[in-house]
Amino acid sequence: MHQTVKDYYGKILNNSGDLKTNACCDATQVPMWLKPLLANIHDDVQSRYYGCGLICPPLLEGRRVLDLGCGSGRDVFALAQLAGRRGEVVGVDMTEEQLAFAEQHREHHSRVFGFKNVSFHLGYIENLEDLPLEPGSFDVIVSNCVVNLSPDKNAVMKGVHRLLKEGGEFYFSDVYADRRIPESVANDPVLYGECLGGALYWNDFVRLATRQGFIDPRLVDDRPLVVTEPVLLKKLGAVKFHSATYRLFKLRELESACEDYGQAVVYRGTIPEHQGRFVLDRHHNIETGKVFPVCGNTWRMLHETRFASHFDFIGNFNTHYGIFPGCGGGIPFKSEEGKALKSCC
Numbered sequence: 001m002h003q004t005v006k007d008y009y010g011k012i013l014n015n016s017g018d019l020k021t022n023a024c025c026d027a028t029q030v031p032m033w034l035k036p037l038l039a040n041i042h043d044d045v046q047s048r049y050y051g052c053g054l055i056c057p058p059l060l061e062g063r064r065v066l067d068l069g070c071g072s073g074r075d076v077f078a079l080a081q082l083a084g085r086r087g088e089v090v091g092v093d094m095t096e097e098q099l100a101f102a103e104q105h106r107e108h109h110s111r112v113f114g115f116k117n118v119s120f121h122l123g124y125i126e127n128l129e130d131l132p133l134e135p136g137s138f139d140v141i142v143s144n145c146v147v148n149l150s151p152d153k154n155a156v157m158k159g160v161h162r163l164l165k166e167g168g169e170f171y172f173s174d175v176y177a178d179r180r181i182p183e184s185v186a187n188d189p190v191l192y193g194e195c196l197g198g199a200l201y202w203n204d205f206v207r208l209a210t211r212q213g214f215i216d217p218r219l220v221d222d223r224p225l226v227v228t229e230p231v232l233l234k235k236l237g238a239v240k241f242h243s244a245t246y247r248l249f250k251l252r253e254l255e256s257a258c259e260d261y262g263q264a265v266v267y268r269g270t271i272p273e274h275q276g277r278f279v280l281d282r283h284h285n286i287e288t289g290k291v292f293p294v295c296g297n298t299w300r301m302l303h304e305t306r307f308a309s310h311f312d313f314i315g316n317f318n319t320h321y322g323i324f325p326g327c328g329g330g331i332p333f334k335s336e337e338g339k340a341l342k343s344c345c
């Protein structure tokens with residue numbers, strides 16, 4: 001499938017308007033604080049944006065960030081402004097045309113930003129070990145609508161885990177299906193190129209991530225995808241797709257379930273652009289100043305990561321009170337009517 005995808009993104013598509021579905025074309029509302037940063041990005045780069053979500057996690061200043069499947073570089077150039085002159089953003093993509101386009105616009109963006117902190121590598125996200133990237137050297141790895149296109153998602157997760165620092169996170173948007181995809185859909189070159197054919201069944205993704213050391217994946221945001229093109233719709237049958245942003249922390253002590261140790265956190269309101277509240281994920285919308293009960297895993301996601309200095313922590317791991325209330329199974333995504341299908345912490 002590598003060649004099919006390279007042809008799709010390198011030769012068939014010229015800009016976002018050529019896409020046949022809204023899978024690789026993000027409808028997420030851009031927050032106000034991000035708009036001026038996006039306005040600094042060259043129009044030609046913006047017009048070749050094929051992402052499906054918003055991959056701007058907070059607290060990137062001075063951090064090392066890697067973007068997998070960076071395409072023409074829109075997210076790299078946005079994140080470069082957040083990482084600043086003391087930080088660094090590296091983009092990886094396998095399609096020469098996409099990467100050449102990003103590279104051509106590197107100097108322009110350095111001039112606009114007033115510093116150089118971006119580099120690009122041609123390569124496969126399944127073979128990150130072939131690139132000159134130091135293991136354990138990235139604070140944050142992002143990706144926007146790419147992992148579904150990979151024929152070896154286990155290798156991608158393994159490579160990401162190897163490159164992250166302990167306490168680092170993989171924050172990425174991708175497409176998921178509500179069931180395992182039939183072969184007729186998986187083998188269709190257009191459906192594959194449009195980020196549908198290679199999408200994982202969401203629960204297989206959770207298993208795969210866990211197997212590669214990313215325990216307790218956290219869903220940040222999602223939206224149902226709408227396919228209206230009649231020929232594609234017929235091919236897809238009953239399969240439904242969702243674009244979703246997950247954050248996966250590299251924390252060796254996370255537990256497979258959310259356990260209750262009677263702990264709580266208080267957010268100090270000190271993360272830039274997130275003064276009133278901090279949203280860790282769909283189930284943790286943490287208001288500034290309010291005592292917020294958390295499970296042991298959430299505690300670690302805040303205490304053993306770059307977020308630590310922005311919280312006060314109450315309690316410890318000395319007493320276990322059983323399973324943390326509110327955890328459950330079931331599809332975690334919103335339905336087309338906008339309601340969460342089932343809650344899970």
Ligand SMILES: C[S@@+](CC[C@H](N)C(=O)[O-])C[C@H]1O[C@@H](n2cnc3c(N)ncnc32)[C@H](O)[C@@H]1O
Nearest residue numbers: 049050051069070071093094095124125144149
């Ligand atoms: C849907 S586009 C998204 C591009 C970019 N993230 C954006 O938001 O505009 C997918 C990109 O992933 C790249 N890609 C797909 N599979 C890849 C792989 N196995 N290794 C490296 N890059 C890959 C493609 O070349 C393409 O540029």
